[in-house]
Amino acid sequence: MRTNYYILLLIVAGSILTACNSEVDFGEQYKKVIYIVNSNNLLFEEEYFYGAEGNTIDLSVYCGGTEPTSHDIDIELHLDYHVLDSFNNINAIANPNYIKKNLIPESNFTLNNSVVTIKKGTEYGVLSIPFSVDGLDPDSCYVLPLTISSNSKAYEVNSKLSTIIHEIKMVNGFSGDYSGSSRELPETNRSVQPYLKAISANQVRMPIHTLPDNKAFISTNYMLLTIAQDSVNVTITPWEDALVTDLGGSTYNKETMSFELFYSFTDSDGDEISIKEKIVNLEYEED
Missing domain, CATH: 2.60.40.1740 (hypothetical protein (bacova_03559))
Incomplete structure (x- = not known):
């Protein structure tokens, strides 16, 4: 009985020492x-x-x-x-x-x-x-x-x-999802949500007005925006075969991450339509 008592005492003492030592190293517990x-x-x-x-x-x-x-x-x-x-x-x-x-x-x-x-x-x-x-x-x-x-x-x-x-x-600093309005001068206003695709450090491609923006029409329904070194003035040119004309005065506002664009395009009936478009980057709207 005395022997069993000493064995029990050693077990209890060992348990206490283990519990008190927070730095016990059990080694790698899971495989690499x-x-x-x-x-x-x-x-x-x-x-x-x-x-x-x-x-x-x-x-x-x-x-x-x-x-x-x-x-x-x-x-x-x-x-x-x-x-x-x-x-x-x-x-x-x-x-x-x-x-x-x-x-x-x-x-x-x-x-x-x-x-x-x-x-x-x-x-x-x-x-x-x-x-x-x-x-x-x-x-x-x-x-x-x-x-x-x-x-x-x-x-x-x-x-x-x-x-x-x-x-x-x-x-680039101008690409991304935008939303805003595209107005057929003098008064017809339409909402638009274009995606502006980066083409170079200072150029983005965007769909013209409300023309279909799917890949099948990429050669005719898109225009290229070139932002000047001042990050303010914007030039509009056709993308591939698009019938679009820069009317001048287009700008970019880096504070509000927005474009104000003035251009005209020729529709499927051969009519030239003048457009005033203002769009804002959705990242700015989320902020």
Whole structure:
């Protein structure tokens, strides 16, 4: 009985000491798993500004677990042409209006080293891929598909998060969703909600008045706005075959993120219609 009493006493004492020590190290409680950040939906879109210097596609690779890594981990990635083909084929079947994603031309990006290193004591590493927008078609969707090939510690790779299709969306300080009114002079007023697409650092393309803005009419129903260096004066020119004329006096207000536009266009009956249009960026309205 005395022996059992001492054993019980030792157990209780050990429990008390353990409970009082908040710094007990239980070691790694979960296995290390590697995955690409933002790959949960496969397609990840990121905005890039025309005119910005040093554009790069930055991909983060993460190593999960309860503790930081105790050594460097090298993760090899590769361009995955197959996954891009599959993605395009599946979406084209599901949606007849689907716009195919295109691989960024090899001349527009640099991938000399496709290894990401997660340094000792950290949780993630970043692969920065320089790219240029020079010569890219503004009406094409460009992507870079990458998949994890291997890692230097043979850790498990999350199969659902091992691939990303990184899409670049080119923008500028004037592009985005707008709303406002487009008035046929002298008095017919109509509400409009155009999307202004960035074409360069200081140019956006927008639909004319209330003409159909779908892709089928892109050569005839759009105009190009060029914002001067003063970020105030705006010049209007036709996009491709559009019959539009600049009436002068068009401006941009950077404080209210709004355009006031004066132009005319020739409708399907051959009549020339003069327009006064005022639109405001929805980002300003939300603020």
